[in-house]
Amino acid sequence: MITISKENYLKSIYTLAKGNGNFVSLTELSKELNVTKSAVTEMSKKLYEQGCVKYVRYKGIKILPKGKKIALKVIRKHRLWELFLVETLNLSWDKVHLEAEKLEHFTSDFLIDTIDEYLKYPKLDPHGEPIPCKDGSYRYKINDIPMSECILGKTYKVTRVNDREEELVRYLSKIDIQLNREIKIIEKLKFDNSVIIEVNGVKHSLSSKLVDNIFLTKANG
Amino acid sequence: MITISKENYLKSIYTLAKGNGNFVSLTELSKELNVTKSAVTEMSKKLYEQGCVKYVRYKGIKILPKGKKIALKVIRKHRLWELFLVETLNLSWDKVHLEAEKLEHFTSDFLIDTIDEYLKYPKLDPHGEPIPCKDGSYRYKINDIPMSECILGKTYKVTRVNDREEELVRYLSKIDIQLNREIKIIEKLKFDNSVIIEVNGVKHSLSSKLVDNIFLTKANG
DNA sequence: TAATTAAGTTAAGTATGCTTAACTTGTTGC
DNA sequence: GCAACAAGTTAAGCATACTTAACTTAATTA
Ligand SMILES: [Mn+2]
Ligand SMILES: [Mn+2]
Ligand SMILES: [Mn+2]
Ligand SMILES: [Mn+2]
Numbered sequence A, B: 001m002i003t004i005s006k007e008n009y010l011k012s013i014y015t016l017a018k019g020n021g022n023f024v025s026l027t028e029l030s031k032e033l034n035v036t037k038s039a040v041t042e043m044s045k046k047l048y049e050q051g052c053v054k055y056v057r058y059k060g061i062k063i064l065p066k067g068k069k070i071a072l073k074v075i076r077k078h079r080l081w082e083l084f085l086v087e088t089l090n091l092s093w094d095k096v097h098l099e100a101e102k103l104e105h106f107t108s109d110f111l112i113d114t115i116d117e118y119l120k121y122p123k124l125d126p127h128g129e130p131i132p133c134k135d136g137s138y139r140y141k142i143n144d145i146p147m148s149e150c151i152l153g154k155t156y157k158v159t160r161v162n163d164r165e166e167e168l169v170r171y172l173s174k175i176d177i178q179l180n181r182e183i184k185i186i187e188k189l190k191f192d193n194s195v196i197i198e199v200n201g202v203k204h205s206l207s208s209k210l211v212d213n214i215f216l217t218k219a220n221g
Numbered sequence C: 001t002a003a004t005t006a007a008g009t010t011a012a013g014t015a016t017g018c019t020t021a022a023c024t025t026g027t028t029g030c
Numbered sequence D: 001g002c003a004a005c006a007a008g009t010t011a012a013g014c015a016t017a018c019t020t021a022a023c024t025t026a027a028t029t030a
Helices: A004-016 A026-033 A037-049 A065-089 A096-103 A109-118 A166-174 B004-016 B026-033 B037-049 B065-089 B096-103 B109-118 B166-174
Strands: A053-056 A060-063 A155-161 A182-189 A194-199 A202-206 A214-218 B053-056 B060-063 B155-161 B182-189 B194-199 B202-206 B214-218
Touching: A004 A026, A004 A037, A004 A060, A004 A065, A026 A037, A026 A060, A037 A053, A037 A060, A060 A065, A065 A096, A065 A109, A065 B109, A096 A166, A109 B065, A155 A166, B004 B026, B004 B037, B004 B060, B004 B065, B026 B037, B026 B060, B037 B053, B037 B060, B060 B065, B065 B096, B065 B109, B096 B166, B155 B166
Parallel strands: none
Antiparallel strands: A053 A060, A155 A182, A155 A214, A182 A194, A194 A202, B053 B060, B155 B182, B155 B214, B182 B194, B194 B202
């Protein structure tokens, strides 16, 4: 039986491994899911018994095709809901993640396919994350880097932001950062890993936390 | 703590009492919720402890203001979701109940109020059921009778149908029964409580089960 | 290499919401 | 009035998904 809890574990395992089939540490997982390590150990055994993951004691956990399929389905539902809420109800991009986090577990395949069709099979969610297709493949390949890895003086285009923290996303709107916005890297401060950028002619200092959660590609190229 | 299970119990208690504050029998509740009587007894105690219901041993359970408020909120979410899915995604009226049955528990007040606004504060759901307002009041008062109580030879207008059974609702579409459709009562058969009606010039025999789940008011009156 | 620390596991226990089996209480028909 | 039956309760147990506390294993570092 796949429960809501299991769906969330699989989603996290898949996401933490960044789509590769890498091993994920249980401590990492426990932090991501806000549960204790012992809870993760228990669940790891169950997911292993169901053939969703490979679980090696004291080593970690690794998603298997069966688990990946489930994870992608949930991620698909999540991202389509986010976009649907933005498109139909005009919700702002900082409000939709939390709603989708719940709705993703209670949406039939039929309903999500209807939403997919309604949105004309979109490639990206409101935060620039690619939306998995019905068959589990992606229509779009991400190819960007976090702002922390950007080169001084160059201009980039915003392709993706981490939607997990509402406040962070809301702050981005406030300083006029949105998808496809051009950003120039003015200064990189080593002592606190903050970055000074220019957006629409206005300079802003972004904390290390922000800098790790904004993803860019080179502009005009 | 109000759980999903408790929301469903409260919704059923409220619905079975038909909006009045009547006592509901636990056996009735157990049938409605598809659980055993002992499960209902246990939950009754918990709901009582939380002040959501009055519970008198061996007598039954009765909703209290605190429980009614919760029930109405869930019903509001349910009916608004049903209408929203019909309006935006063009889902058919037989498909939306099951989806709403899940979504109703995972929708924030903010989201449902946004949906309410988007739909311009509708009075009725796709099956003719009134939608509770944000404050728990109704914008519309139901005043109809089941087809089983209709008078021979008279013509009525369909105001409401029971949406619980997908197949039943789908059958209604098939014989061209929808909200506001005019129906003439041709014959009432006592031996099996079936009714013969005329819809758009075509006669149909409706089983007792159907007849109990279609609600009407007098036409042109 | 041995000590320390981090990562991971195990055991025991909790809360929720069910079940079945055995029981008690209430109601109805004769 | 009482037998029979329906309605309701209690007790014991199960599955899920957590917790804390005590433990083991692995990795790091001096
Ligand atoms: Mn999201
Ligand atoms: Mn997103
Ligand atoms: Mn419904
Ligand atoms: Mn309805």
